[in-house]
Amino acid sequence: MPDSVRADIKSRIVALMVVAPACSILIVAVLYLLLRPLIPNSIAIHVGPDGVGYGSPLLLIAVASGIAAVVFAIGGATTREFFKDGHWFQTQKSIAVGVMALGYGVIGVALATILSNLNVDPEAISGNSVGMGLLGFIFLFIVAASVYVVLFPKAGIEPMNTSYR
Numbered sequence: 001m002p003d004s005v006r007a008d009i010k011s012r013i014v015a016l017m018v019v020a021p022a023c024s025i026l027i028v029a030v031l032y033l034l035l036r037p038l039i040p041n042s043i044a045i046h047v048g049p050d051g052v053g054y055g056s057p058l059l060l061i062a063v064a065s066g067i068a069a070v071v072f073a074i075g076g077a078t079t080r081e082f083f084k085d086g087h088w089f090q091t092q093k094s095i096a097v098g099v100m101a102l103g104y105g106v107i108g109v110a111l112a113t114i115l116s117n118l119n120v121d122p123e124a125i126s127g128n129s130v131g132m133g134l135l136g137f138i139f140l141f142i143v144a145a146s147v148y149v150v151l152f153p154k155a156g157i158e159p160m161n162t163s164y165r
Contacts, residue, residue, distance in 0.1 A: 060110065
C-alpha cells in the first residue's frame with residue numbers, strides 16, 4: 001500500500017476512533033450542563049416488574065458517558081490491532097463497526113434521556129424516558145454503524161481454507 005494512501009487512512013482512523021468519540025461524549029456533557037435547569041432532579045432510569053426505578057440524571061449521564069468511553073477505547077484498540085496486522089477482512093471490519101456503534105448507542109441512551117425529560121413536571125415523572133432511551137440507543141447505533149461501514153477501509157474477502165486432511 002502506498003505511503004500516501006496509508007497516511008490518508010491513518011488520519012481518517014484517528015478522526016473516527018479518537019476525535020469523533022471524544023466529541024460525542026463532550027456533546028453529551030455540554031448538553032446536560034446547558035439543559036440541567038430544565039431536567040427534574042429525579043428521572044426514570046429503570047422500568048421492570050416492580051415498577052419504575054428513579055435516579056439522578058447526573059448519575060445516568062456520567063455512567064453512560066463512562067461506559068461509552070470504555071467501549072470506544074476497546075474499539076480503538078481493536079481497530080488499531082487490525083491495522084497493525086496489515087489486513088482488514090470482513091470479520092475485522094464487522095467487529096470494529098459493531099463495537100464503535102455500541103459506544104454511540106450508549107451515547108444515544110444519554111441523549112434521548114436528556115431530551116425526553118426536558119420541562120417534565122417532577123411530580124408527574126413516568127417511565128417514558130426509559131423507552132426513549134432505548135429508541136435513542138437503536139437510532140444512534142444504526143446511524144453510527146452505517147457511517148462506520150462507509151468510512152472504514154473496504155474489507156477484503158477472507159480466503160477460505162479448502163485443504164482438508
